[in-house]
Amino acid sequence: MLEALLKRTQTGEKIAMLTCYDATFAKLMALAGVDVLLVGDSLGMVIQGDGNTLHVSMQDMVYHTRCVSNGARPRADNPSGTNSVIMSDMPAGSYEHDKALALANAQALIEAGAHIVKIEGGGNMVDTAAYLIMHGVPVCAHLGFTPQSVEKLGGYKIQGKTAESAHTMLADAQAMAHAGVSMVLFEMVPAALAAHITQQIAVPTIGIGAGAGCSGQVLVLQDLLGIYTGPADKAPEDYKAPRFAQNFLHQTGSVQQAIATYVSAVKAGCFPEEQHSY
Numbered sequence: 001m002l003e004a005l006l007k008r009t010q011t012g013e014k015i016a017m018l019t020c021y022d023a024t025f026a027k028l029m030a031l032a033g034v035d036v037l038l039v040g041d042s043l044g045m046v047i048q049g050d051g052n053t054l055h056v057s058m059q060d061m062v063y064h065t066r067c068v069s070n071g072a073r074p075r076a077d078n079p080s081g082t083n084s085v086i087m088s089d090m091p092a093g094s095y096e097h098d099k100a101l102a103l104a105n106a107q108a109l110i111e112a113g114a115h116i117v118k119i120e121g122g123g124n125m126v127d128t129a130a131y132l133i134m135h136g137v138p139v140c141a142h143l144g145f146t147p148q149s150v151e152k153l154g155g156y157k158i159q160g161k162t163a164e165s166a167h168t169m170l171a172d173a174q175a176m177a178h179a180g181v182s183m184v185l186f187e188m189v190p191a192a193l194a195a196h197i198t199q200q201i202a203v204p205t206i207g208i209g210a211g212a213g214c215s216g217q218v219l220v221l222q223d224l225l226g227i228y229t230g231p232a233d234k235a236p237e238d239y240k241a242p243r244f245a246q247n248f249l250h251q252t253g254s255v256q257q258a259i260a261t262y263v264s265a266v267k268a269g270c271f272p273e274e275q276h277s278y
């Protein structure tokens with residue numbers, strides 16, 4: 001499944017990825033041709049109502065991965081189910097400090113139905129990525145703005161703006177590719193830098209707020225539907241959606257059409273536009 005997608009990507013086809021947390025949407029997305037369903041730890045915000053992703057547990061991730069896997073798997077009423085790759089985020093605290101623990105947790109996500117796991121971090125996580133890959137677990141590296149480090153990064157800020165940080169990001173992406181990751185994801189990275197790194201590494205890149213030069217794109221489902229208005233304890237009027245979020249429901253009128261339009265816009269290279277990028 002993952003191999004087939006990576007092969008298609010080599011011909012220049014763009015990867016359309018969306019976050020997904022339950023079986024109903026998994027089935028709908030699989031039928032709409034979404035290439036990768038990301039069981040994101042953004043569920044801490046959009047499902048659990050927290051203000052960040054720091055309190056999501058392994059148990060939460062296993063549960064939602066199982067829900068998504070159950071909805072996306074092929075069966076008589078969903079023959080295209082086989083076409084969606086399921087990627088699960090490793091939650092904060094589940095992989096950063098101990099490689100053996102990282103492997104056990106990654107294997108639990110694979111057991112629950114994930115085809116690939118995603119970890120946040122660059123140079124300091126290369127050994128962990130290599131360790132998981134050596135034990136047969138495909139990995140995606142998440143670089144740029146890494147929400148699990150939001151406190152350390154001092155807020156939701158674009159990354160790679162200085163020459164030094166841009167160079168570090170390129171080196172991290174190269175090291176991760178060398179370690180054998182299947183994909184690299186860039187969040188809130190200048191479009192020119194993400195495009196440049198995409199040209200420099202042999203694995204596909206996925207962008208969110210990282211411009212149209214990536215090999216694919218990802219959005220949070222609730223942002224695509226325009227229904228996320230911040231954490232449960234905050235008034236909606238105090239929330240400002242990130243620049244890269246685009247409401248596809250507004251222009252289409254049905255959830256199915258919104259997802260289908262997102263997929264075609266990504267495949268055609270029409271999303272993201274300048275206004276979504278940095």
Ligand SMILES: Nc1nc(=O)c2c([nH]1)NC[C@@H]1CN(c3ccc(C(=O)N[C@@H](CCC(=O)O)C(=O)O)cc3)CN21
Pocket residue numbers: 041042045046053147155156157220222223228240241242243244
């Ligand atoms: N609904 C939702 N969408 C996301 O894209 C998302 C999540 N949740 N949860 C996990 C992470 C957190 N992410 C976020 C959240 C907010 C901004 C944001 O507010 N960006 C503003 C900048 C605000 C500022 O400068 O302080 C922007 O305009 O892009 C960016 C990324 C991305 N991920």
Ligand SMILES: CC(C)C(=O)C(=O)O
Pocket residue numbers: 019038039040041042043089142185187208218220
């Ligand atoms: C925003 C994406 C890339 C993510 O990691 C998530 O949804 O958790």
Ligand SMILES: [Mg+2]
Pocket residue numbers: 040041042053089147
């Ligand atoms: Mg995440």
